[in-house]
Amino acid sequence: MxxxxxxxxxxxVVAAAAAYLMWGxxxxxxRALRGVPAAEVxxxxxxxxxxxMAALVTATRRWxxxxxxxxxxxxxxxxxxxALFISVNWGVYIWAVQSGHVLEASLGxxxxxxxxVLLGVIFxxxxxxxxxxxxxxxxxxxxxxxxxxxxxVPWVALTLAMSxxxxxxxxxxxAVDAVAGLLAEVAVLAPLALAWLAWLGVRGEGHFLATxxxxxxxxxxxxxxxxxxxxFAVGVRRLTLATVGxxxxxxxxxxxxxxxxxFGELFTVxxxxxxxxxxxxxxxxxxxxxxxxxxx
Numbered sequence: 001m002x003x004x005x006x007x008x009x010x011x012x013v014v015a016a017a018a019a020y021l022m023w024g025x026x027x028x029x030x031r032a033l034r035g036v037p038a039a040e041v042x043x044x045x046x047x048x049x050x051x052x053m054a055a056l057v058t059a060t061r062r063w064x065x066x067x068x069x070x071x072x073x074x075x076x077x078x079x080x081x082x083a084l085f086i087s088v089n090w091g092v093y094i095w096a097v098q099s100g101h102v103l104e105a106s107l108g109x110x111x112x113x114x115x116x117v118l119l120g121v122i123f124x125x126x127x128x129x130x131x132x133x134x135x136x137x138x139x140x141x142x143x144x145x146x147x148x149x150x151x152x153v154p155w156v157a158l159t160l161a162m163s164x165x166x167x168x169x170x171x172x173x174x175a176v177d178a179v180a181g182l183l184a185e186v187a188v189l190a191p192l193a194l195a196w197l198a199w200l201g202v203r204g205e206g207h208f209l210a211t212x213x214x215x216x217x218x219x220x221x222x223x224x225x226x227x228x229x230x231x232f233a234v235g236v237r238r239l240t241l242a243t244v245g246x247x248x249x250x251x252x253x254x255x256x257x258x259x260x261x262x263f264g265e266l267f268t269v270x271x272x273x274x275x276x277x278x279x280x281x282x283x284x285x286x287x288x289x290x291x292x293x294x295x296x
Contacts (some may be wrong), residue, residue: 065138102255
């Protein structure tokens with residue numbers, strides 16, 4: 001590997017790690033907006049993201065490239081579907097953070113890679129290795145432990161994992177870059193978001209301009225949404241998928257630490273067994289990626 005390639009790889013690691021850490025710290029941000037209903041926060045996130053992405057594309061003079069990508073056959077219908085999945089993911093996540101379910105949200109992002117493996121088998125007919133089969137079964141055992149011993153279906157975790165897995169599946173099959181894709185997705189959702197915010201304003205139930213702090217946080221949801229995605233796009237271009245796959249655990253690990261150590265969410269022995277099964281499953285999944293990388 002040349003000096004230039006090493007420098008590019010280091011830059012990729014820094015960019016991808018920064019993106020995952022920012023996503024991992026999202027609970028701090030959305031917890032600061034606990035006084036604003038999750039649906040309203042989601043609407044602001046969509047609206048300000050649309051404005052920020054449009055400004056970014058204009059400033060970087062990327063409109064010709066973006067429009068070429070969006071005119072490809074099937075691009076807009078696929079991005080409309082992916083927009084629906086990511087809006088469900090965002091909405092449930094914001095509600096989970098505000099309602100004290102960060103631990104379960106972290107579980108969702110821990111099992112997301114394994115859900116993506118299953119979706120690949122179902123929709124893309126990708127074969128499963130023995131390690132991947134074992135990893136999926138262990139993860140299922142972890143979820144079942146939550147159902148039996150904790151006494152509830154971890155619907156937040158499953159919704160986050162499934163919605164993001166289906167979102168990734170759709171985006172994987174579409175040759176559109178991160179900037180064009182996010183712009184199209186938030187543009188599709190923006191009319192609904194603006195209509196909801198207008199309705200809240202008419203009824204006097206909106207929180208925009210309630211206080212300088214709340215207003216600033218709501219406006220910055222667009223920046224907070226776009227920046228880690230752009231950093232991730234920079235990182236993924238410079239790194240192997242195996243490296244990106246290992247770095248992604250920074251996100252749920254950071255959320256897990258915040259939930260237990262800072263927010264004081266309950267972590268019982270049954271939680272430990274469930275998470276333990278899933279962590280072992282992820283170890284098998286990661287070892288499979290490293291094995292393939294070494295064999296290539």
